[in-house]
Amino acid sequence: MLYKFKSRAAADLIxxxxxxxxxxxxxxxxxxxxxxxTAAQIPAAIAALESAVASEEAQQASADAVGEDEASAEDRAEAVRLRQRVAPLIDMLKRSAAADVDVVWGV
Structure with missing residues (x-):
């Protein structure tokens, strides 16, 4: 199943x-x-996504400071981070906020 995010202010995101x-x-x-x-909810949605990214990166930095083994460090280096996953959605949300339009999704 796929999630398809749509906005009149940006290209579709799957x-x-x-x-x-x-x-x-x-x-x-x-x-x-x-x-x-909704357009009114977009700023809170952006803040929540950015907060989640910051939290994940803080956890990652903490794990690195503890000194996990090299194998798990290599696995993490190849993993797709939340920052990478949400960047296009945050861009869509920002464009939608600027145009004062809603973002919808469907599966």
Whole structure:
């Protein structure tokens, strides 16, 4: 299943179901077949996504400071970070806020 985010201010954005569910939850919405982030809710959604990214990066820095073994460090280096996953969605949200339009999703 795919999550397809749409806005009149940006190109469509498609995510696989686990990642789509994760970002929808981070934005404070209930994951499901469809939903909406209204123009008024966009600033809070952006703040929530940016906060989640900062939290993940802080956890990563903490794990690095503890000195986990090299194998797990290599695995983390190859992993796609939350920052990379949400960057296109944050861009869509910012464009939508500037145009004062909603962002919707469907599966």
């Amino acid at each position: 995510m696989l179901e686990p990642q789509g569910r994760q970002v929808v939850t981070i934005m404070g919405k209930t994951p499901g077949a469809s939903g909406i982030v």
